[in-house]
Amino acid sequence: MNVLIDNSDLFLTGFKNTGILFVISAFFALILGTIVAGMRVSPAPAMRAAGTFYVNFVRNTPLTLILAFFALGYPKLGLPNISFMTAAIIGLSLYTATYVSEAIRSGINTVSVGQSEAARAIGLPFMQTLSLIVLPQAFRSVVPPLFSVFIALLKNTTVAAGFSVFEAGSIRAYLSERGEPLLPGLLWVALIFVVLVLGILTPLQRYLEKKWRVAR
Amino acid sequence: MTNPAHAPALVELKAVNKHYGPLHVLQEINLQVAKGEVLVVIGPSGSGKSTLCRTINRLETIDNGSITIDGKELPKEGKQLANLRADVGMVFQSFNLFAHKTILENVTLGPIKVKGMSKSDADKLAMGLLERVGVGHQAAKLPAQLSGGQQQRVAIARALAMKPKVMLFDEPTSALDPEMINEVLDVMVELAKEGMTMVVVTHEMGFARKAADRVIFMADGQIVEEATPQEFFTNPQTPRAKDFLSKILTN
Numbered sequence: 001m002n003v004l005i006d007n008s009d010l011f012l013t014g015f016k017n018t019g020i021l022f023v024i025s026a027f028f029a030l031i032l033g034t035i036v037a038g039m040r041v042s043p044a045p046a047m048r049a050a051g052t053f054y055v056n057f058v059r060n061t062p063l064t065l066i067l068a069f070f071a072l073g074y075p076k077l078g079l080p081n082i083s084f085m086t087a088a089i090i091g092l093s094l095y096t097a098t099y100v101s102e103a104i105r106s107g108i109n110t111v112s113v114g115q116s117e118a119a120r121a122i123g124l125p126f127m128q129t130l131s132l133i134v135l136p137q138a139f140r141s142v143v144p145p146l147f148s149v150f151i152a153l154l155k156n157t158t159v160a161a162g163f164s165v166f167e168a169g170s171i172r173a174y175l176s177e178r179g180e181p182l183l184p185g186l187l188w189v190a191l192i193f194v195v196l197v198l199g200i201l202t203p204l205q206r207y208l209e210k211k212w213r214v215a216r
Numbered sequence: 217m218t219n220p221a222h223a224p225a226l227v228e229l230k231a232v233n234k235h236y237g238p239l240h241v242l243q244e245i246n247l248q249v250a251k252g253e254v255l256v257v258i259g260p261s262g263s264g265k266s267t268l269c270r271t272i273n274r275l276e277t278i279d280n281g282s283i284t285i286d287g288k289e290l291p292k293e294g295k296q297l298a299n300l301r302a303d304v305g306m307v308f309q310s311f312n313l314f315a316h317k318t319i320l321e322n323v324t325l326g327p328i329k330v331k332g333m334s335k336s337d338a339d340k341l342a343m344g345l346l347e348r349v350g351v352g353h354q355a356a357k358l359p360a361q362l363s364g365g366q367q368q369r370v371a372i373a374r375a376l377a378m379k380p381k382v383m384l385f386d387e388p389t390s391a392l393d394p395e396m397i398n399e400v401l402d403v404m405v406e407l408a409k410e411g412m413t414m415v416v417v418t419h420e421m422g423f424a425r426k427a428a429d430r431v432i433f434m435a436d437g438q439i440v441e442e443a444t445p446q447e448f449f450t451n452p453q454t455p456r457a458k459d460f461l462s463k464i465l466t467n
Contacts, residue, residue, distance in 0.1 A: 123302025
């Protein structure tokens with residue numbers, strides 16, 4: 001307990017930044033992932049190809065490499081400067097979006113083709129068929145896999161510690177600098193992660209599953 | 217009720233071909249449907265009748281040939297195709313009501329999103345149509361809470377809300393329990409009487425006799441026979457049609 005109380009500044013700032021990384025990356029990953037899923041079921045072959053390429057390329061690249069690119073490679077490109085935090089958010093969003101996209105695409109496949117045929121038959125163009133009819137139904141069936149993706153994202157944020165972002169994953173290094181015992185410190189970090197997942201994400205998942213349950 | 221030569225047919229198919237892999241499902245189909253005509257398409261399963269119906273609003277693409285609606289060639293894709301589909305009502309075998317929307321929303325969606333109608337006008341229109349097909353009191357429910365017959369009547373109302381020039385029915389009663397078939401057929405007969413142009417894929421001979429102007433019989437991707445319902449059911453010309461009728465009549 002002492003480790004936690006004596007170093008509450010480290011824990012508070014660390015987990016605050018973890019929270020920021022998580023919430024903002026999850027937001028952008030959800031939006032980008034939905035767009036990419038839409039591209040992958042689009043009637044236009046070029047869109048499908050672009051979506052497939054993006055998912056295969058980014059999903060098969062280790063997250064460490066992606067973050068390394070934005071933290072170390074990007075500044076050398078002569079583009080506007082971004083902070084390490086922003087770099088980590090971009091990397092995490094791009095990476096997580098591929099998993100979001102695949103989860104949503106599997107949800108799209110659970111919506112019977114008759115639903116989109118009926119939408120097209122009353123004159124809805126592709127985008128509206130997708131956004132008004134298919135996606136709302138697809139989201140309902142992908143709540144569990146989507147939350148797995150977000151829980152993975154929460155834990156993936158600790159990789160950013162390796163790229164100069166002070167977050168929960170960095171707490172250990174700072175503790176050892178202060179000469180604190182490492183094991184209790186690490187256990188506290190782990191425990192707080194468990195609390196975040198079980199206390200916030202899991203209830204949210206349960207709530208959404210219940211709210212969006214639909215009679216078929 | 218054949219189409220006079222000088223007036224363009226509302227729906228016209230010319231030399232339409234379609235393959236599913238090696239299977240030639242539509243073979244040089246030529247067909248005209250006049251305004252106000254009720255055409256019944258009949259035939260054994262696998263004969264191409266559903267495919268034929270679905271090509272008319274391009275839910276199925278064709279390999280070659282041409283399909284025109286009201287003199288206009290079916291657009292290939294995009295906005296023009298969507299606009300054309302708005303003029304062609306479609307009723308499916310499996311109803312396909314939007315599962316996450318209420319009955320009322322199912323009917324108002326098209327008028328609001330495609331035609332830009334205000335919500336209050338669309339609600340009024342939809343309630344009128346739902347009353348007409350006898351499910352007005354179910355407006356706030358979800359599709360899954362309705363019986364099959366009720367769902368199919370809602371599907372007809374949904375198509376009618378777009379004020380279509382022609383209505384396509386793809387085996388509208390095949391997924392229904394026997395006691396619900398008539399409630400749907402009654403609505404369709406009503407529509408036919410009001411002068412709606414209809415293409416109906418069905419095995420319901422009662423409907424064909426009561427409401428159809430013309431019957432076409434399809435087998436193996438071809439239109440084998442074309443006649444008035446009276447002629448077709450009492451005096452089929454081809455062995456295929458005779459064989460088929462003898463099978464469905466004994467049931």
